[in-house]
Amino acid sequence: MNNAKEEFQKLVNEGQPVGEVIAVHKFFVKVKGLHPISVQSLVLFDDGTQGYVRATNSEYVSIFSMGPTPVLVGAVVVKYSERLVTPVGEGLIGRVISPLGVPLDDKGPLKATSTWPIFNVAPAIHEREVLNELLETGVAMVDSLFPIVKGQRLAIIGDMKGGKTTLATQVGMYQKNSDAVVIYTLIAKRQGDIDELVTTLEKNGSLSKSIVIATTIFDSLVTSYLAPYVACAIGEYFWQEKDRDAVVIYDDLTSHAQIYREISLISGTNPGRDSYPGDIFYIHSSLLERAGKLHRNHKTLTALPVVLAGGGDVTAFLPTNIISITDGQWILDSEVFKEGFRPAVSSSLSVTRVGGRGHTNRQKDVAGRIQRALSAYRQALEYSHFGAELSTVTMNDLRIGTILKAVLNQLPGEAYPLLAQQLLIETILDSTADTKLPDISELKAQALMHSEGISSSLSYEDVLALFKKQYGVKG
Incomplete structure (x- = not known):
């Protein structure tokens, strides 16, 4: 905390823009002053809490506080950096961290060597390459019938307790035999679920090639909202800077959408279908389109978003949104699951639009x-x-x-x-x-x-x- 206050005073002394908190509603903060500042800039409150700029206008700046407790009216805030970034580096491999880069595994401080923008822009079309290299999963039902190629975006959709997380974990663990880095994103999960995943990865020997980014149901909504973007940014670092394949598992985007809906309603955004804001499609498309294969190094970033289909209804709003963004989906059928078949992938509903390119004749x-x-x-x-x-x-x-x-x-x-x-x-x-x-x-x-x-x-x-x-x- 003392270091944060020293950093705050240092920024003020450097002449960075300063403002005063005039209104607080949970994590949504209005600040007078602070100009000039741009959207998605990182700010620091005088109590050491971080936040990022959601919107600006001539009267005030809207900020999302990322701290566990609300800031106070009258608090002073200073601009910290122009862009929201996350620590990256080889030292993150094998670690369990929060989206803010705080270690959660009692293994000491992170050994980050650089930073990477959280809301990065996806590579342009001319920078990409055709996907044609099979990503082996070790699961016969998937590899034989609905294969996935490196760089593909493939959704895992199913009802509650249908094996979605288990299948995603199986795919991730099988990559321990390759050079790929696997990043697991657990969004607003129970602490027991996080501990179970970490224990499974340790027993399998996969944690040494994995990074786990986790938030619990008790963490700040803003922190949970940022989790998949942080995971994608870390994956991009290994993909674009270290020339390594990366696989990012988002578990799950349904919880992420619900969190964003709550954030938007609190901040006064007009609700749309199912009370979701109008840009709900954009927040997921801008995330998933960052996956792909680069022409300059022939390396890939593969995205596996997990989506809940309540009651097995894959025609609901969120599942159809994700289906329209991704390059295929593994649909997990509750009836198949009840019959004892694992993984309960539906052979009639599942499809892979580009995975066949990885198969020989x-x-x-x-x-x-x-x-x-x-x-x-x-x-x-x-x-x-x-x-x-x-x-x-x-x-x-x-x-x-x-x-x-x-x-x-x-x-x-x-x-x-x-x-x-x-x-x-x-x-x-x-x-x-x-x-x-x-x-x-x-x-x-x-x-x-x-x-x-x-x-x-x-x-x-x-x-x-x-x-x-x-x-x-x-x-």
């Missing part, structure tokens, strides 16, 4: 065969309910569909490389009623072992032939 062909096999399975399942005698073809559709669903069913923490997934799926699709396959866990273990033998001297086709021969599968 062979992988695209296999994806098509999976979709046809699952469709035939659902149809055969309907026929089986009538109790009539089933044809040989229908029985085979039921058999293949049952095995496929068992293979695509993965518990949290269970991950398989892409080649192991392909060995499994192609073997099952080419099997017949006479094929003697082992139980699923043994089959997965064998596929994983065989995939490790694929090298320049032993091609995928050679290993696939050996794997099929082991179980008497032809083709």
